C-alpha cells in the first residue's frame with residue numbers, strides 16, 4: 534500500500550486545480566460526480582454493497598508547509614491531514630486527502646480527528662448546516678493513466694476543511710452506468 538500511497542497522494546498534491554467549466558460539465562456523466570455538492574460517500578454507496586474506508590495517514594502539517602492557495606481557502610493555521618482510500622466491494626475507488634484546520638477541530642467537531650474508518654462525508658453531512666463550495670477540478674496522470682480529480686471546501690458549523698479526491702481507475706465515474 535505504501536507505493537500506492539506515494540503515487541496517488543503525491544499526484545493529488547501536485548494537481549493543477551482549475552475552475553470547472555460548469556456549463557459543459559453539468560451535461561456529462563463525469564460532471565455529475567465532479568460537481569456533486571452533497572456527500573460523495575452517499576454517491577459511492579449507491580454503487581456497491583459495502584463501502585470501506587482505509588486510513589493511509591493521519592498527521593499534522595504546519596502552516597508554513599501549506600500553499601498560499603490552501604491558506605487562502607482555509608485561513609492561516611496548521612492542519613490535520615487525513616489520507617484515505619475508499620473501496621467499493623473491495624475495489625479501490627477513490628483516494629482522498631483532507632486538510633482540517635486546528636480551529637475546525639473544536640467543540641462538536643473534535644471527533645473529526647478520530648473518525649478512523651467512518652467516512653468523513655457521513656460525519657459531515659449528518660449536520661444540517663454542512664455545505665460545499667470552491668469546487669475545482671483537475672486531470673491527474675498516474676502511471677500513464679489520466680484520472681479525474683477534484684478539490685472542494687466543506688463547511689461544518691461554519692468551519693472549513695479542504696478535501697482533494699482522486700478517482701481511481703475502477704471508480705464508477707468511469708463506467709457507462711456510473
Ligand SMILES: C=C(O[C@@H]1C=C(C(=O)O)C=C[C@H]1O)C(=O)O
Nearest residue numbers: 572573574617629651652653654
Ligand atoms: C468528503 C466526503 O467524504 C469522503 C470520505 C473521506 C474520508 O473518510 O476521509 C474523504 C473524502 C470523501 O470522498 C464526502 O462523502 O463527500
